Amino acid sequence: MTTETFAVIGLGRFGFHVAKGLAQEGKSVIAVDVAEEHVREINEYVQDAVVLDSTDVRALREAGLDQVDTAVVSIGQNVEASILTVMALKELGVETVIAKAITRIHGQILSKLGAAKVIYPEMESAKKLVKKIVQSIRYETIDLSITMKIAKLTVPNFWVGKSILSPAFEADYEVKPIAYKHQGVWHSRFEKDDILEKGDIVVILGDSDHIEALNKKVI
Numbered sequence: 775m776t777t778e779t780f781a782v783i784g785l786g787r788f789g790f791h792v793a794k795g796l797a798q799e800g801k802s803v804i805a806v807d808v809a810e811e812h813v814r815e816i817n818e819y820v821q822d823a824v825v826l827d828s829t830d831v832r833a834l835r836e837a838g839l840d841q842v843d844t845a846v847v848s849i850g851q852n853v854e855a856s857i858l859t860v861m862a863l864k865e866l867g868v869e870t871v872i873a874k875a876i877t878r879i880h881g882q883i884l885s886k887l888g889a890a891k892v893i894y895p896e897m898e899s900a901k902k903l904v905k906k907i908v909q910s911i912r913y914e915t916i917d918l919s920i921t922m923k924i925a926k927l928t929v930p931n932f933w934v935g936k937s938i939l940s941p942a943f944e945a946d947y948e949v950k951p952i953a954y955k956h957q958g959v960w961h962s963r964f965e966k967d968d969i970l971e972k973g974d975i976v977v978i979l980g981d982s983d984h985i986e987a988l989n990k991k992v993i
Contacts, residue, residue: 781845783828783859785812787919788895789848794819829858831865840866847873851921853880864888896922923985929974930992938968947988949980
């Protein structure tokens, strides 16, 4: 029986564990990253580890990625590189491409380009962690990845009186509410135009720098 072959492109925290996990399951894995240090870290676990620009179709072909059954694109914040990599893999004829996305719009673009499945690891992790955040404290942050965090905070004065559906969260601070506690009840769906009150709690997702900037405003 022929072993199913995989490529994992982008060896940050998520990609590293995907590549390592597939290899431990007995799969043939080619691990790819533009950063040499990431390739060195995964090298002992996989069949092949290559430093290359994954947006370069010729480089991918030379590395043998046109022969893999499935490619997992786990490129972090570089949306352009993520999109161009999916395009390159489809041009090579890779049958199944699974791609990581950081926003819904990013994911929609990847799907239209031919990604068979789009995953949102930061969002999915955030949803799981939200369930564990139950204490009413002023400010708490949890790292989701090197670049993403969630924060739970008692609604600061500058958000009291604002709708939970207000664009101000993203427009002013570049963070996205993912859950909130209003009048003693937790909500994870944003179906009602609830007006935030003093003592309410909001859980937000955002880039680490933006979360830290907000932290300074709150404290």
